[in-house]
Amino acid sequence: MDDAPDLPARWARLALGAAALTLTASAVPGFFLGDGAPYGNDNSSHFAEILAVADHLRAGETDFWFDQTNLGYPLFVAYQPLPALLMGALVALLGGAVAPLLLFKLSIVLLWALMPVAWYAGARALGMDRLGALFLGLLLLVVNDFRAFGLGLSSGLANGLYTQAWGALLLPLALGHAWRFVVRGEGGPGRPALLFAATALSHAFLGLYAGLAAAAMVVVRRAGAAARARRLAAVVALAAPLLAFWLVPFLANLEHQGGLPWKSESENGYALATLARRAASGALFDHGRLPWLTYLALAGAVAAWRRRADVDRWLLVLLAATAALLLGPTTWGPWYRALPLHGELEVIRYLAGLHVCGLALAALAARRAVPRLRAFLARASGPAWLSPDRTLAAIGVVVLAGFLLGTWGHGRRYLRSFDVGERGFAALRERLAADTRSRFLVHGRLGTANHFFLNLLPALAGRPQLESYARGYHDTPSVYYLEYFDWSPSAFSLYNVGAAVARGGRGERLPDGFRETWSHGELRLLEPPEPPGWFAFVRTPFTVVGDARAVRRLLRVSAVRLYEKGVLPRLAERDPGTGDRIVVGPDGRVTRVALAALADGEPTGESVARALASYAPGPPRSRVLEASRGRNEYRALVEAAGGEDLLLKASHHPYWGVRVDGAPAELLRVAPHLMAVSVPPGRHEVVFRYRNPTYQKALFAVSAAAFAGGPLAGLARRRRAGVTERAGR
Numbered sequence: 001m002d003d004a005p006d007l008p009a010r011w012a013r014l015a016l017g018a019a020a021l022t023l024t025a026s027a028v029p030g031f032f033l034g035d036g037a038p039y040g041n042d043n044s045s046h047f048a049e050i051l052a053v054a055d056h057l058r059a060g061e062t063d064f065w066f067d068q069t070n071l072g073y074p075l076f077v078a079y080q081p082l083p084a085l086l087m088g089a090l091v092a093l094l095g096g097a098v099a100p101l102l103l104f105k106l107s108i109v110l111l112w113a114l115m116p117v118a119w120y121a122g123a124r125a126l127g128m129d130r131l132g133a134l135f136l137g138l139l140l141l142v143v144n145d146f147r148a149f150g151l152g153l154s155s156g157l158a159n160g161l162y163t164q165a166w167g168a169l170l171l172p173l174a175l176g177h178a179w180r181f182v183v184r185g186e187g188g189p190g191r192p193a194l195l196f197a198a199t200a201l202s203h204a205f206l207g208l209y210a211g212l213a214a215a216a217m218v219v220v221r222r223a224g225a226a227a228r229a230r231r232l233a234a235v236v237a238l239a240a241p242l243l244a245f246w247l248v249p250f251l252a253n254l255e256h257q258g259g260l261p262w263k264s265e266s267e268n269g270y271a272l273a274t275l276a277r278r279a280a281s282g283a284l285f286d287h288g289r290l291p292w293l294t295y296l297a298l299a300g301a302v303a304a305w306r307r308r309a310d311v312d313r314w315l316l317v318l319l320a321a322t323a324a325l326l327l328g329p330t331t332w333g334p335w336y337r338a339l340p341l342h343g344e345l346e347v348i349r350y351l352a353g354l355h356v357c358g359l360a361l362a363a364l365a366a367r368r369a370v371p372r373l374r375a376f377l378a379r380a381s382g383p384a385w386l387s388p389d390r391t392l393a394a395i396g397v398v399v400l401a402g403f404l405l406g407t408w409g410h411g412r413r414y415l416r417s418f419d420v421g422e423r424g425f426a427a428l429r430e431r432l433a434a435d436t437r438s439r440f441l442v443h444g445r446l447g448t449a450n451h452f453f454l455n456l457l458p459a460l461a462g463r464p465q466l467e468s469y470a471r472g473y474h475d476t477p478s479v480y481y482l483e484y485f486d487w488s489p490s491a492f493s494l495y496n497v498g499a500a501v502a503r504g505g506r507g508e509r510l511p512d513g514f515r516e517t518w519s520h521g522e523l524r525l526l527e528p529p530e531p532p533g534w535f536a537f538v539r540t541p542f543t544v545v546g547d548a549r550a551v552r553r554l555l556r557v558s559a560v561r562l563y564e565k566g567v568l569p570r571l572a573e574r575d576p577g578t579g580d581r582i583v584v585g586p587d588g589r590v591t592r593v594a595l596a597a598l599a600d601g602e603p604t605g606e607s608v609a610r611a612l613a614s615y616a617p618g619p620p621r622s623r624v625l626e627a628s629r630g631r632n633e634y635r636a637l638v639e640a641a642g643g644e645d646l647l648l649k650a651s652h653h654p655y656w657g658v659r660v661d662g663a664p665a666e667l668l669r670v671a672p673h674l675m676a677v678s679v680p681p682g683r684h685e686v687v688f689r690y691r692n693p694t695y696q697k698a699l700f701a702v703s704a705a706a707f708a709g710g711p712l713a714g715l716a717r718r719r720r721a722g723v724t725e726r727a728g729r
Contacts, residue, residue, distance in 0.1 A: 007131040015134055015400055016120055019141065020113040022404045026411025027109050036417025037456055038105055040160025044451040045470035046084070047104050048459035049075065053088025054100070056631060062697055065632045065690040068458040069468035070482065071495065071651040071673070073475035074690070077249045078257040082201035083166045109415070111165045112156060115140055122172025123363065126179050127311055132367035139359050141407055143293060146283040147266065150351040151359070157414035160451070164352070167203025171356070174199045174210050182217045182231045183310060189231065193238035194707065200243055205349040208341055209356070216318045220310045242706050245699035255548045256653055258344035259480035269328015269336070269347035284351070285358055293362055300361030303368055319357035326350040418452055420460065424520040425452070428501065431518050431525055432461040436629070438498025438531030439464045447503030466497055477548055478651040481672040484556045489513070490564040496649045498531030534627050535636045537620035537644040538563065540670060542595060543570045546584030553588045558612055559671040567615045568647065568676070571669040620644050622679070632690040642681035648688050649674060659687045
């Protein structure tokens with residue numbers, strides 16, 4: 001690059017190895033000792049899912065329902081599957097020979113120790129020389145943004161963005177090998193297809209961004225665009241079947257995903273002036289310090305505009321597209337949400353894309369500055385033994401030493417753990433595990449809203465907890481309704497909450513029947529005399545018709561009030577044309593009301609509310625005799641009086657099925673986002689069972705075979721080539 005001498009390969013390897021060893025050393029010994037669970041907001045939820053996958057695999061289950069938070073949701077339908085599948089399989093395979101928490105922490109450190117190596121390798125495939133690639137690999141560890149949500153140690157470790165770290169490890173390799181094939185026409189489509197698929201399966205957004213970056217490769221210049229488009233199409237054609245086992249169910253079930261009711265700048269994007277102000281202040285790359293990396297990226301952008309080589313053009317096009325998408329609906333309006341896969345996307349995710357472009361430009365700027373620095377040193381006077389090359393090497397050693405010291409400090413700051421064997425937490429876990437007939441509640445109002453209580457505690461206790469934000473953006477519309485949890489006795493019953501964990505005296509909002517049953521220090525457990533139970537009988541005299549998101553505003557309050565009367569409406573997407581029903585339009589407004597309890601005339605919000613309040617059939621006559629919860633299923637023995645439906649207090653999903661006395665029955669979707677089944681009079685056994693579709697399992701077998709066979713086939717080709725070369729000598 002710029003005709004300057006490159007860094008010797010052994011020096012690049014030495015610097016990368018030093019970075020990896022420094023980060024690893026920063027975690028020793030404290031991070032790995034004892035029963036410590038890693039800090040980082042999302043780490044606990046990822047570890048909980050790994051444990052759940054391992055438990056399912058040990059039991060021979062190939063259906064994956066996760067019931068520990070948010071009323072339950074399906075694994076591997078909405079969220080990226082690869083990290084949890086691989087780590088869960090490893091935990092199951094080792095069978096306790098290595099503690100699962102230790103394996104999880106080892107994987108965190110290994111991911112970040114290898115991160116500079118992966119970015120170095122990706123940069124080399126993009127055409128950077130060794131010094132430029134080394135700059136990029138090392139700069140990744142020092143980027144620091146105001147939301148700790150992009151790339152870099154602060155987001156990966158402080159926020160616990162575990163699957164994003166997997167995706168970030170694979171992304172540069174996918175982009176580098178795509179560049180070699182799509183732009184240069186070198187090699188074949190197999191390797192970039194495998195890497196693209198692995199990136200998307202590790203982190204959905206980074207997979208989406210890899211697709212955007214690959215599309216930008218097609219337009220780096222006008223000449224040859226058609227050929228590049230054909231090569232990219234070949235990559236997509238090979239990657240699609242690898243992704244199909246996850247992508248097909250994902251796209252088929254979009255309406256059953258996501259659901260936070262509130263959205264701020266992080267979800268809706270930034271005004272142009274706000275984004276420009278943050279960029280100028282250094283908040284995007286240098287939060288809390290002098291904006292040196294921001295200026296370096298800016299210098300790289302200016303140099304790229306002047307030079308305009310293929311890689312420069314590509315980075316500038318990608319940077320412009322990324323910045324535009326980071327503006328989100330705040331700037332572009334409702335059409336933004338009409339973009340493919342952007343309906344529920346957190347716009348702040350594009351901050352990671354901004355880091356990809358900015359760090360690459362900064363690395364190019366740093367590389368181009370080296371020969372200029374050498375020329376300056378050559379002009380400067382000094383002793384004969386202190387040559388420009390020796391001076392430059394000394395500067396490099398000092399800079400690398402400072403970088404390593406900073407990396408060690410960041411590792412010590414972020415690689416910390418919480419002792420789950422601590423007496424109070426361990427005793428609470430055992431107390432909760434003793435009775436799993438209901439969910440428990442932790443909450444900010446109770447002083448127990450950190451991720452160890454929200455996600456780790458239910459995983460270790462084997463007892464579901466009501467709500468977690470870690471997966472609120474992704475997996476189930478139930479989160480919307482849980483955000484409006486009103487602390488009434490009916491809400492506790494509707495969601496089967498039979499315990500609450502509080503600190504100190506924070507329990508005044510709990511229903512009157514809750515009494516303290518255990519305490520340790522500030523921690524208190526409060527429980528009613530009897531848990532509400534996983535099942536209840538209700539009447540479903542009318543139907544609410546509309547899109548799953550459109551009906552939320554109507555149901556978020558009315559569902560709990562109706563349940564108090566023993567009533568819940570059925571839910572349908574299409575108007576049945578008969579019976580009592582309320583039809584809701586796409587904007588959430590009621591467009592038609594056909595209720596027997598509503599007098600003639602134009603329906604108003606008040607009159608509809610009065611009509612709903614008139615449904616008061618009294619307590620149910622049917623009884624739940626026995627109930628149990630297992631992997632992917634709930635069972636009940638009931639005595640039904642007829643005319644009432646059996647409600648299961650778990651998130652509805654179309655992959656659930658239900659049988660009454662062994663015979664298939666119709667699964668009903670009822671408010672707010674639960675399931676029910678009609679039961680005829682008499683004593684019956686009812687079984688709700690979750691099953692991933694057979695086609696998904698078949699597609700997974702194809703994908704697994706391709707991921708295993710692709711590298712093996714490549715190795716076989718290299719061996720054959722080596723044999724041929726030796727034979728020709």
